[in-house]
Amino acid sequence: MPLSKIIAILAADIGLDAESVGLNAIERAVKYRMTAHHLRGMEEYHALVCDSVKERAELVETVVVSETWFFRHPDAFTALKVIAAKHRTSSRPLRVLSVPCATGEEPYSIAMALTEAGLCQTHFEIDGADISARALAIARTGVFGRNSFRGSDLSWRENFFTRHDSVYRLSPQVISSVAFHQWNLLTNKFAAGKDHYDVVFCRNVLIYFDLVTQNQVIVKLGELLAPNGTLFVGPAEPGLLVRHGYASAGFPQAFAFVKAPIPDRVVVKPKKPAVKPPVSLLAARPRPPVILPKPVAAQKPANAVANLDAASRLADEGDLIQAVKMCETVLREQGASAGAYYLLGLVKDGGGKSREANEYYRKTIYLEPNHYEALMHLALLTEKAGDPRGAKVFKERAIRIKATANQK
Numbered sequence: 001m002p003l004s005k006i007i008a009i010l011a012a013d014i015g016l017d018a019e020s021v022g023l024n025a026i027e028r029a030v031k032y033r034m035t036a037h038h039l040r041g042m043e044e045y046h047a048l049v050c051d052s053v054k055e056r057a058e059l060v061e062t063v064v065v066s067e068t069w070f071f072r073h074p075d076a077f078t079a080l081k082v083i084a085a086k087h088r089t090s091s092r093p094l095r096v097l098s099v100p101c102a103t104g105e106e107p108y109s110i111a112m113a114l115t116e117a118g119l120c121q122t123h124f125e126i127d128g129a130d131i132s133a134r135a136l137a138i139a140r141t142g143v144f145g146r147n148s149f150r151g152s153d154l155s156w157r158e159n160f161f162t163r164h165d166s167v168y169r170l171s172p173q174v175i176s177s178v179a180f181h182q183w184n185l186l187t188n189k190f191a192a193g194k195d196h197y198d199v200v201f202c203r204n205v206l207i208y209f210d211l212v213t214q215n216q217v218i219v220k221l222g223e224l225l226a227p228n229g230t231l232f233v234g235p236a237e238p239g240l241l242v243r244h245g246y247a248s249a250g251f252p253q254a255f256a257f258v259k260a261p262i263p264d265r266v267v268v269k270p271k272k273p274a275v276k277p278p279v280s281l282l283a284a285r286p287r288p289p290v291i292l293p294k295p296v297a298a299q300k301p302a303n304a305v306a307n308l309d310a311a312s313r314l315a316d317e318g319d320l321i322q323a324v325k326m327c328e329t330v331l332r333e334q335g336a337s338a339g340a341y342y343l344l345g346l347v348k349d350g351g352g353k354s355r356e357a358n359e360y361y362r363k364t365i366y367l368e369p370n371h372y373e374a375l376m377h378l379a380l381l382t383e384k385a386g387d388p389r390g391a392k393v394f395k396e397r398a399i400r401i402k403a404t405a406n407q408k
Contacts, residue, residue, distance in 0.1 A: 084124075236350030
């Protein structure tokens, strides 16, 4: 079948996992490109893709639709500021990589965060890399629309942007602090000749790769990362890093990881067997009664919050099994919880179990209708399932919620 052959080309070029994006989404992208060339048969388009490097690039542009905004997952940038503060005494610049950088919101957020942390431009170097020439062209302009600004606190925007009608223009100083590159993460030429990076942002992209490509990319990122460097990933990706020997960097909800140190070999001397007291003494010793505290209704919400915080930390560290167990405990002991359902949705989403993730996200918004993150995840899953209209409903609802929150 021609479509399966085209999907194989995408997998070879960018390591795309067709199921993660959605077969319907890929088919729509192919038909869009066929229309652009006035082609009716998919066999003809397959032949064109095989013969034209330019057309393969155009198809990738159509399939890979980036969804990004400034300071996405703000806890990651709070952690970055801590890293920057520790680096102030170093004689060399802090080196940071953002991949894929899409239209520039992430690397520019990195530059603004480092500036707010007190680093001048000569004290850091930022590389933004993406396979999309179109996205990079937008990034280099430094001009952004309202959709790039989300969240309740946008006070930083006045410090770095100038408004022109309906768009915002980034300050030339921030623009000049980022070097953009059209690099393919799957080639040997990626970041060739570059020194090691102290910080790498590679968020929400590993989940779209097949297993072989995931392993290949994680190995490559490890080679690019300095020995004491920090790697930031997306909320659904920590488990992938833990399997490669990474450990949590200790920043809650930042999804930041470091290369786990190889433990020194410890020689354990055999212990002498403990001498047990005579049985008669054990039997004669009185055993105090075990008194279990009675549950207090007023403590339930506090316990639920504490357990969810602990579950989030476990998920951040890649211990997904224990995170799931803790969420299930919260649901069993405390009752329905939007926070527990959302975290379970993230775990299932990261494991490629879209149907289960969809159910948990829907339970989340049933309990908390204005849960922005759950709505955005539902939009993505619905799009992958081949329902663009349904995805649009979820996305527009989420955008309205953010807009209302920003007006307060």
